[in-house]
Amino acid sequence: MQKKQLGIVIRQTFVNRLKTVGYWLLVLTPILILAAIAGISFIVQATQNNAAPKIGVVQNQALVHYLDDQHQLDADIKGYTKSSTANKALADEKIDAVLVEHEQQFTLTKRANAQSIDEKTLQSALTQYNTVKQAQALHVSDKTLQQLMTPPKINTHVQSQKGVNKDGANSSRANYAVAVALGILIFMFLTSYVGMIAQEIANEKSSRIMEILLAATSPGVQFFGKIGGIGLLALLHGAIYIVLGVIASVWLPKIRQLKNALDMLQGIDWSFALMTMLIVIVSIFLYMVLTAIIAAMVNDLSQVQQAVAPVTYLSLIGYILTFVLNGQPHNVFLNVLSYVPFVSQTLMPARLGLQYATITQAAIALVLEVVALYFLSKYGLRVYKRNVLTYREGNITKAALLSLKGLFKSH
Amino acid sequence: MIEINDLTKQFGDKTAVSHLSMQIEPGEVMGLIGQNGAGKTTTFRMILDFIDPTSGSVTWDGGPITAEKRQKLGFLPEERGLYQKMSIEDQVLYFAELHGMKRADARIALRDWMKRLNVVGKPEDKVQSLSKGNAQKIQLIATVIFNPTFLILDEPFSGLDPVNTELMMQEILNLKQQGAMIIFSSHDMAGVEKLSDQLTMLRHGETVLQGAPTEIRESFGRTELYLEAPTPTDILASIDGVASIETQGDGRLLHLSNPEAGKTVFEIATQAGYIPAFAQEPPTLDAIFRREVAAGEVK
Numbered sequence: 001m002q003k004k005q006l007g008i009v010i011r012q013t014f015v016n017r018l019k020t021v022g023y024w025l026l027v028l029t030p031i032l033i034l035a036a037i038a039g040i041s042f043i044v045q046a047t048q049n050n051a052a053p054k055i056g057v058v059q060n061q062a063l064v065h066y067l068d069d070q071h072q073l074d075a076d077i078k079g080y081t082k083s084s085t086a087n088k089a090l091a092d093e094k095i096d097a098v099l100v101e102h103e104q105q106f107t108l109t110k111r112a113n114a115q116s117i118d119e120k121t122l123q124s125a126l127t128q129y130n131t132v133k134q135a136q137a138l139h140v141s142d143k144t145l146q147q148l149m150t151p152p153k154i155n156t157h158v159q160s161q162k163g164v165n166k167d168g169a170n171s172s173r174a175n176y177a178v179a180v181a182l183g184i185l186i187f188m189f190l191t192s193y194v195g196m197i198a199q200e201i202a203n204e205k206s207s208r209i210m211e212i213l214l215a216a217t218s219p220g221v222q223f224f225g226k227i228g229g230i231g232l233l234a235l236l237h238g239a240i241y242i243v244l245g246v247i248a249s250v251w252l253p254k255i256r257q258l259k260n261a262l263d264m265l266q267g268i269d270w271s272f273a274l275m276t277m278l279i280v281i282v283s284i285f286l287y288m289v290l291t292a293i294i295a296a297m298v299n300d301l302s303q304v305q306q307a308v309a310p311v312t313y314l315s316l317i318g319y320i321l322t323f324v325l326n327g328q329p330h331n332v333f334l335n336v337l338s339y340v341p342f343v344s345q346t347l348m349p350a351r352l353g354l355q356y357a358t359i360t361q362a363a364i365a366l367v368l369e370v371v372a373l374y375f376l377s378k379y380g381l382r383v384y385k386r387n388v389l390t391y392r393e394g395n396i397t398k399a400a401l402l403s404l405k406g407l408f409k410s411h
Numbered sequence: 412m413i414e415i416n417d418l419t420k421q422f423g424d425k426t427a428v429s430h431l432s433m434q435i436e437p438g439e440v441m442g443l444i445g446q447n448g449a450g451k452t453t454t455f456r457m458i459l460d461f462i463d464p465t466s467g468s469v470t471w472d473g474g475p476i477t478a479e480k481r482q483k484l485g486f487l488p489e490e491r492g493l494y495q496k497m498s499i500e501d502q503v504l505y506f507a508e509l510h511g512m513k514r515a516d517a518r519i520a521l522r523d524w525m526k527r528l529n530v531v532g533k534p535e536d537k538v539q540s541l542s543k544g545n546a547q548k549i550q551l552i553a554t555v556i557f558n559p560t561f562l563i564l565d566e567p568f569s570g571l572d573p574v575n576t577e578l579m580m581q582e583i584l585n586l587k588q589q590g591a592m593i594i595f596s597s598h599d600m601a602g603v604e605k606l607s608d609q610l611t612m613l614r615h616g617e618t619v620l621q622g623a624p625t626e627i628r629e630s631f632g633r634t635e636l637y638l639e640a641p642t643p644t645d646i647l648a649s650i651d652g653v654a655s656i657e658t659q660g661d662g663r664l665l666h667l668s669n670p671e672a673g674k675t676v677f678e679i680a681t682q683a684g685y686i687p688a689f690a691q692e693p694p695t696l697d698a699i700f701r702r703e704v705a706a707g708e709v710k
Binding site: 207217 | 456459461462478481482484485486487488490491492493494495497501505506508509510553554563
């Protein structure tokens with residue numbers, strides 16, 4: 001019978017929230033923002049002038065031929081015999097820049113509103129031009145010159161815990177990028193659903209509906225029913241993003257940004273993706289349980305933000321540490337924290353993505369999260385039961401923290 | 412049967428309820444009266460297992476109030492609460508389902524109840540669009556739609572106009588006739604007297620009066636005498652056993668220190684023959700309540 005009631009509370013919480021504009025704004029806003037960014041980027045690209053810049057080279061026909069033949073520089077090269085003619089062409093906006101050589105030193109004079117010139121490539125081309133000139137002066141053969149100028153090729157192999165990965169650099173980069181993106185997404189999820197469960201419980205407590213509900217059911221049914229209902233909304237939220245991602249990859253493969261994202265996802269190790277997903281799902285439930293315990297302290301809706309602020313700060317720790325993790329594979333502090341429930345949800349996937357941690361270590365973090373979830377649910381229910389029908393005055397944050405001290409006291 | 416045995420609740424050094432005992436049989440209504448803070452709501456919260464008693468017990472048919480029994484328990488809290496943004500139907504059906512009722516049955520019953528209680532609005536309307544009185548009726552419907560066996564009503568008539576109070580009283584009496592055990596608190600003594608088979612009066616957590624309303628009233632003696640007669644007040648006041656006299660409408664109300672004085676008053680008042688009114692009654696519940704409250708304050 002309790003199971004039936006639990007099912008009713010889960011369904012009611014889920015369906016009720018699903019009907020609200022707020023939930024769909026939460027789900028659709030990131031998509032709309034991404035779509036807006038993609039749209040603006042598309043419009044900017046479509047309307048930008050792609051004409052190659054025109055560079056006038058003064059009194060140096062050899063350089064004109066060299067730059068034309070090399071095709072390194074994306075520019076139209078035009079030779080001028082007189083500096084004054086070149087400068088007039090520049091003033092008349094017929095060319096974008098004037099290049100002058102004087103004793104192997106080059107001067108590039110650009111118009112303020114010139115087309116963009118890739119100066120790095122230009123410098124590289126001019127360096128090569130000087131080298132060729134010097135080599136010719138030293139009578140070096142073309143073949144020898146070719147050998148001298150061919151850069152060495154580096155093949156990167158990453159020795160990870162799983163063995164050699166020929167595309168290691170790409171995979172690691174992809175996983176880290178995904179881990180950081182996930183860090184942002186997880187933080188967004190946690191804060192959203194922490195707020196949602198707090199609102200749900202505080203609303204029923206402050207309006208005294210909780211008394212009617214607890215007359216019919218037990219605190220356990222309400223506690224786990226609310227968490228179950230909101231948890232389902234979070235899972236649906238994630239599922240919507242996955243489905244939309246798949247649809248977008250199938251139907252819109254030509255959009256450049258999407259193609260870049262898909263190329264990056266090609267490098268993902270799927271065991272990493274699965275483990276990350278599990279860690280994240282458990283962490284969402286872990287945070288919701290903690291929030292439900294604290295939200296039961298709240299007397300009215302105006303106290304919700306104040307009461308859940310410590311929970312938000314807690315989720316912020318893991319989120320911020322994800323950004324300092326790169327390049328610190330042996331940082332003991334970060335390594336230990338990546339196993340700690342409430343922090344591990346962002347740190348461990350990031351370490352895993354960077355191949356600083358093995359899948360076994362991630363599994364240990366997951367198990368620790370599950371154990372924490374079990375004990376927090378078990379002992380948290382006592383505090384919830386004690387708090388949910390008690391109306392206190394004074395500092396709610398202090399009362400919430402004091403209440404957590406009683407977590408392991410017997411009934 | 413609901414049995415409350417020697418129930419006590421202490422908050423620190425303050426005793427909220429002290430050694431309360433009562434029984435409620437099927438088809439019986441228990442009225443709980445007392446000032447604010449007398450311990451009525453605390454008693455309800457202990458019955459509902461919202462708070463643990465310091466000592467004593469509450470049993471339903473000889474056993475604890477289990478999850479199964481809770482399905483047949485209806486509770487109307489003093490501070491009303493409904494989901495403001497939800498439709499009437501959605502929330503009444505939700506509460507009904509939690510009490511084990513099927514949605515389809517609850518949907519039909521809701522329409523019937525709304526008609527009986529003259530609720531202005533449709534089941535699809537949101538609660539926030541309802542007037543206070545109609546919202547209270549919906550609250551009562553949510554409490555009783557599943558035909559509870561045990562009903563706890565904390566101040567069910569507060570905020571209701573006389574017409575709606577009468578409507579609600581009638582529905583409570585209907586539930587009583589169907590065999591429900593009902594306990595309710597109220598400050599409306601006329602309502603308590605009308606509805607209750609038994610009543611308990613609490614003062615600072617102590618039980619000061621308990622029994623059937625008529626028995627309680629009779630236990631104070633027939634000390635209130637309403638008289639419409641031409642007899643001068645000074646003659647009435649000089650009768651031994653008449654404590655005080657006050658004007659009430661067309662007549663006078665004599666407060667007697669000895670009920671036997673009523674006979675003397677009757678003889679003197681009827682010496683000239685017919686008089687339109689002579690009624691010697693025990694004090695009203697309201698008067699008893701005031702008297703007990705005053706006695707508590709003197710202590």
